Amino acid sequence: MKFDQPVTRRESIRKLLKWSGCITLAGVARWPLFELSEARATEANKRFIVEGLGQTEEFSVRDLTRKVFEAAGGMSRFVSRGDVVVIKPNISWARHPRFAATTNPEVLSAVIELCQEAGASRVRIADNTIHDARQCFAKTGAGKVAKETGADLVYPRSSLMKKMKLRGNRLDVWPVFIPLVEADKVINLPVAKHHSLTTLTLGMKNWIGAVDGSRWSLHQDIHQTIVDLAQFFQPEVTLIDALRIMTKNGPSGGSTDYVTIKNTLILSDDP
DSSP states (O other): OOTTSOOOHHHHHHHHHHHHHSOOOOSOSOSOSEEEOSOOOOOTTSOOEEEEEEOSTTOOHHHHHHHHHHHTTOGGGTOOTTOEEEEEEOOOSOOOGGGOSSOOHHHHHHHHHHHHHTTOSEEEEOOOOSSOHHHHHHHHSHHHHHHHHOOEEOOOOGGGEEEEEOOOSSOSEEEEETHHHHSSEEEEEOEEEEETTTEEEOTGGGGGGGBOSOHHHHTTTHHHHHHHHHHHOOOSEEEEEEEEEEOSSTTTOOOGGGEEEEEEEEEESOO
């Protein structure tokens, strides 16, 4: 793959579907603990993709997260000193991380740490959850991460939703979670997993948790909904958590029997 060329949603889906059907951990216990794709920091007008793979059971999620950002030029490429950064994970379900329904809290913590080191004046975690937000914050580990890192954990509520013009083919005017449009920089932090309507959910579908309104309506003609939202929200970068991939009964899962261990992180500036 040419890493300075755009990677389409279809190409990403095809690759991850291949992963979910073929479980192979690269290598055996050896140094280094990580394998990175031959990616490099590219010119500002070029797209990139970086894949990082933990090589052993003992690999550090924090270090792997740092490695993929380093391969792309470092967090300072995306976050400037004084920026207010909002991170959009998937923490919509009150599930423990072992079920792979939500973004791994270790990845979330590492990204927050990198933003702070890059000089962000404030880092916020925002997701309009499906289950009760307090339960989601507790079960997914996001609440603990916020407490340990000093990041703000934004509780979704009606006063933080504002109708805005999305100008999509299907979604014209729709209520949007305000922190995600008021931030200086937004980082998309989805989890790769099965979804009953789309087969696979990745970065673009994660924006459903960035708006309010009828979830039922959003899931009608879901493919156009995803496109409309992806055209409206423009993150600085997307980091896909593919450490543990739910391969069936998504998006909420509920059993570790549905989970495949891939120990992979994918970073790209292509939404």
